[in-house]
Amino acid sequence: MNMTGIVYRPPYEANSLLLQVTLGCSHNKCTFCSMYPGVQFKVCPMDQVEADIKEAAHYYPNVRRVFLEHGDAFVLSSDRLMSIADAIHRNLPRVETIAMYASIQNIRTKTDEELQRLRSAGINDLDIGVESGLDPALKYMNKGHTAAEAQEQLLRLTQAGMEYSFNAILGCGGAELWKENADATADLINAVQPHLLFIGSLHAGPGCRLYQDMQSGAFKECTIGQLLNExxxxxxxxxxxxxxxxxxxPSNLVPMQGRLPEQKQDMLEAVEAIRKHLLPHLEEYPVRGGEGSILNR
Ligand code: SF4
Incomplete structure (x- = not known):
């Protein structure tokens, strides 16, 4: 199967068939992102996508879940997504779910009827980098949406019967706005009630604007203590x-999973336990390794 460029996928798509339908990200300008540097966004030709699906059907005929690549495959028109879904179901009849990364802008360009039609074709479990509910943070991160726009579009998805992962980044407001970022992000999450909440913490690699701003001091990142507080x-x-x-x-200080509301108290206790463990380091800045992993914890 053809696959061009570095491939990213959410951790819970580890067993999905990865199918490339676009190259890069149509937005490609989030301040913290260095996933597709210099990659010119392209839509893969349909004959190539169909050939890949046929090849996959040969090797993995019983696959049940497909994840469309790359950075925001939901940017494709509804007609193109319907054609891809149709080709998947024709060749891989056991597929139940077709998931992909999506942005708030990608949802905005589709009508309610189109969203319902896509859902009925098995498209579901979109993975959406909302990142924050705080407008100044969203603006600096250059996400291309406000909190109100995110709320409106996410509620439209729910109305169409689509589930999604709300991806949020702790530390998006930096050292100055960690309280505001926590409050506004929680309020947005509460307003849309996502099926899945994916939490990471802010990190930047060379090649993106955030990295430069952190180096120069223009963006003041959160300390370990502030990240835990947030x-x-x-x-x-x-x-x-x-x-x-x-x-x-790996970018999180407190690696954990659980169901809310049932496990809220357990989660708070897990944060507290890490705070006690890291007491001598609370004023330090996180030292990051691969995928933002925190080395001084
Ligand atoms: S939408 Fe995602 S892939 Fe595209 S620039 Fe932003 S973070 Fe990177």
Whole structure:
């Protein structure tokens, strides 16, 4: 199967068939992102996608889940996504779910009827980098959406019967706005009640603007203590009916997963336990390794 460029996927798509339908990201300008540097966004030709699906059907005829690559495959028109879904179901009849990364802008360009049609074709479990509910943080991170726009579009997805992962980044507001970031992000999450909440913490690699701003001091990142405070504050403020909290990303100080609201107290205790463990390091800045993993914890 053809696959061009570096391939990223959410951790919970480890057993999915990865199918490339685009190259790069149509936005490609989030301040913290260095996933597709210099990659010119392209839509893969349909005959190539169909050939890949046929090849996959030969090797993995019983696959049940497909994840469309790359950075925001939901940017494709509804007609193209329907054609891809149709080709998948024709060749891989056991597929139940077709998931992919999506942005708030990608949802905005589709009508309610289109969203329903896509859902009925098995498209579900979109993975959405909302990142924050705080407008100044969203603006600096150059996400291309405001908190109100994110709320509106995510509620449209729910209305269409689509589930999604709300991806949020602790530390998006930096050292100056960690409280505001926690409160506004929790409020947005509460307003949309996502099926899945994916939590990471802010990190930047060379090649993106955030990295330069951190080096120059233009962006003041959170200390270890502030990151823990933000996580504690966010979890306390969450008022969810039935959401799975996935916080096992390597960038997190407190790797944990659990169901909310049932495990809220356990999560708060896990944050507290790490705070006690890291007491001598709370004023330090995180030292990051691969995938943002924190080395001084
Ligand atoms: S939308 Fe995702 S892939 Fe695209 S620039 Fe932003 S973080 Fe990177």
């Amino acid at each position: 996580q504690d504050r966010l979890i306390r403020r969450l008022d969810l009916k039935d959401t799975y909290y996935f916080g096992s990303h």
